[in-house]
Amino acid sequence: MALIVQKYGGTSVGNIERIKNVARRVARTYNEGNQVVVVLSAMSGETNRLVGLCNEASEFPIGREYDVVISTGEQVTIGLLSIVLKEMGHKAKSFMGHQVPVVTDSQFGSARIESIDPKRMRDELDRGVIVVVAGFQGIDPEGNITTLGRGGSDTTAVALAAALKADLCEIYTDVDGVYTTDPNICHEARKLKKVSYDEMLEMASLGAKVLQTRSVEFAKKYEVPVMVRSSFNDAEGTLVCKEDREMEKVVVSGITYNKNEAKISVLRVPDRPGIAAKLFRPLTESGMNIDMIVQNISHDAHTDLTFTVSKEDFKRALKLVQETAGQIEARDVIGDPNIAKVSIVGAGMRSHAGVASRMFEVMSKEGINIQMISTSEIKISIVIDVKYTELAVRVLHEAFGLGKGEIMEEAQA
Numbered sequence: 352m353a354l355i356v357q358k359y360g361g362t363s364v365g366n367i368e369r370i371k372n373v374a375r376r377v378a379r380t381y382n383e384g385n386q387v388v389v390v391l392s393a394m395s396g397e398t399n400r401l402v403g404l405c406n407e408a409s410e411f412p413i414g415r416e417y418d419v420v421i422s423t424g425e426q427v428t429i430g431l432l433s434i435v436l437k438e439m440g441h442k443a444k445s446f447m448g449h450q451v452p453v454v455t456d457s458q459f460g461s462a463r464i465e466s467i468d469p470k471r472m473r474d475e476l477d478r479g480v481i482v483v484v485a486g487f488q489g490i491d492p493e494g495n496i497t498t499l500g501r502g503g504s505d506t507t508a509v510a511l512a513a514a515l516k517a518d519l520c521e522i523y524t525d526v527d528g529v530y531t532t533d534p535n536i537c538h539e540a541r542k543l544k545k546v547s548y549d550e551m552l553e554m555a556s557l558g559a560k561v562l563q564t565r566s567v568e569f570a571k572k573y574e575v576p577v578m579v580r581s582s583f584n585d586a587e588g589t590l591v592c593k594e595d596r597e598m599e600k601v602v603v604s605g606i607t608y609n610k611n612e613a614k615i616s617v618l619r620v621p622d623r624p625g626i627a628a629k630l631f632r633p634l635t636e637s638g639m640n641i642d643m644i645v646q647n648i649s650h651d652a653h654t655d656l657t658f659t660v661s662k663e664d665f666k667r668a669l670k671l672v673q674e675t676a677g678q679i680e681a682r683d684v685i686g687d688p689n690i691a692k693v694s695i696v697g698a699g700m701r702s703h704a705g706v707a708s709r710m711f712e713v714m715s716k717e718g719i720n721i722q723m724i725s726t727s728e729i730k731i732s733i734v735i736d737v738k739y740t741e742l743a744v745r746v747l748h749e750a751f752g753l754g755k756g757e758i759m760e761e762a763q764a
């Protein structure tokens with residue numbers, strides 16, 4: 352007998368017919384002799400609707416009451432699934448975050464899980480009950496309802512799996528796994544059988560929207576094996592797990608892209624200590640995330656500095672930087688929202704050389720200009736003109752042999 356946590360996303364519980372479909376899948380797993388904990392999202396579109404209502408009610412709604420409102424979508428789906436499961440003759444019981452309890456900090460709208468007490472769930476499971484838990488929500492130490500940030504039920508599922516020492520956490524979504532790249536723009540994209548936590552973290556934060564980034568951090572920390580699969584078919588999914596020998600052999604596992612960034616360049620900045628701090632301080636103080644940063648070597652005590660921020664922050668960031676640029680006597684500030692970040696990710700990059708130059712050669716052959724470059728141990732990202740995004744993804748996918756199910760090993764690297 353295994354203990355399995357299954358999480359179903361909004362599209363999988365979008366109406367009663369689909370909830371019945373989920374119930375059949377849950378029942379099947381249970382009937383195979385497993386203990387099952389189910390984590391649900393709200394019906395698709397529901398959380399957006401609730402957020403919309405809050406925004407209509409106030410210009411700055413985020414706070415205690417915001418979480419009271421936006422956490423309600425999950426209450427509906429866990430109740431409905433439990434009703435359907437009982438209708439089928441099973442023992443089922445729904446739990447809100449605070450009934451488990453899932454204890455979080457008090458950061459309303461983006462709370463972090465601090466602890467989960469598995470006792471109540473375990474007692475129910477041992478009595479043969481299918482436990483159905485509301486994703487995305489918790490309770491802070493003062494007893495306030497909190498939510499975990501958009502997409503947060505992935506994190507609930509992985510955290511419950513960790514707390515219960517579950518054998519597997521299955522994430523059911525509307526795609527049937529993690530692909531080498533976005534199948535919508537590259538028909539050659541192939542589903543990966545396995546991907547390491549680190550690779551998934553890079554892919555999740557670089558724009559592959561399959562799993563909430565924080566859920567992968569959790570999975571990595573507690574070594575929870577996570578299977579991403581579709582609730583609409585029985586196709587084998589993608590296993591997110593610890594890195595193994597096989598994975599190291601694969602140089603590039605996936606290509607991701609992100610069109611949601613914009614670039615800001617500050618020209619002829621006086622090159623002296625404290626200038627970068629001065630430029631970036633107002634941005635970080637207003638809660639903006641700065642992604643790539645490139646600074647040139649200086650000529651006659653002046654340098655150019657370029658960085659990227661998310662598109663939502665672009666206008667605000669530009670204004671703040673223009674103000675600082677005036678104070679530090681930089682020559683000019685140029686903003687460019689028409690960029691995309693394209694990245695190649697692979698655990699095998701740790702042990703293989705020449706991956707970056709290969710990537711650059713491919714771009715050069717297509718006449719695509721690289722505006723910025725950044726790297727980590729298992730990732731290389733470039734910023735290019737947004738109009739070349741699809742082309743870049745396709746040619747890189749092909750150049751690194753991702754489409755044909757072939758593995759690019761040392762000899763070719």
Ligand code: ASP
Nearest residue numbers: 392398487501502503504
């Ligand atoms: N319902 C929440 C959202 O839409 C949580 C989730 O779906 O994971 O963000």
Ligand code: MG
Nearest residue numbers: 360502505561
């Ligand atoms: Mg999701």
